[in-house]
Amino acid sequence: MIEISDAELSIMHCIWQHHPCTAAQVIEQLQHKAWHEKTIKTLLNRLISKGALSYQKQGKAYIYSPCIEQHAYQQQASSSFIKKLFAGRLTPLVASFSQQHTVSADDLAALKQLVAKLEQEGKNHD
Amino acid sequence: MIEISDAELSIMHCIWQHHPCTAAQVIEQLQHKAWHEKTIKTLLNRLISKGALSYQKQGKAYIYSPCIEQHAYQQQASSSFIKKLFAGRLTPLVASFSQQHTVSADDLAALKQLVAKLEQEGKNHD
């Protein structure tokens, strides 16, 4: 399982959104992070080593693309997080989160719909 | 904000469940981890340093107790996890998780009820 650190994850988010893109573009996109250019290069290299990114040469620069889909990574990460903190149960997480944060009406509506869908699927399994 | 690493978290889980307890008891409880006794002592010490645990002397041994409630830690951790991976939105996490794991009927029922409660609270705010 590919482990991506916090700083690296910011790079991945950028590349998931804008891929394929060059280091210069990543640096451009992540200006708000106030990271040194060298720092971003290092993180890109580490992500290559980890097999999270791939690249193609284009002239002297590299063009980066993700090797792992954002969706797949989110699944992997949320699964292990919930296992680690909530003994693998989803509802306590939702409860915990919603005790602290107001869930927007939109988000709540989407959640309701999702729950309905899951219920439906559950019934179909009978 | 107290940062607790994965290995340390296993210690905390044990102490959250059994506190107050001695190092020997923690070691006993965590046999399945196959950790060396010394490893557990080290982790206990680090948790003390971080302010996650406190202790009282009882004879020559220490009695450990958590300084942070499990609930509080779960909130803090899930909040930052959801911010980091799902741009702070809860529903995508639920969706992601449920695509991979079957949510038990019980869990789903609890979730539905929770959603209903949140909706109610939302309305009351009008």
Add this chain to the structure above:
DNA sequence: CTTTATGGATTACAGATGTAATCACTAGGG
């Protein structure tokens, strides 16, 4: 052709983490 800017590769270095080993103290067994 020489200098300079730009991009990747390598090296740096402190702090966190996983995983222990060694040190030091004290109470109990012989």
Add this chain to the structure above:
DNA sequence: CCCTAGTGATTACATCTGTAATCCATAAAG
């Protein structure tokens, strides 16, 4: 009174992480 076992304290050490700096190659500028 001396040795041993259990307990906390200190030290160890490789790897990962955050955050860069330095090195090296090359294309563009002069």
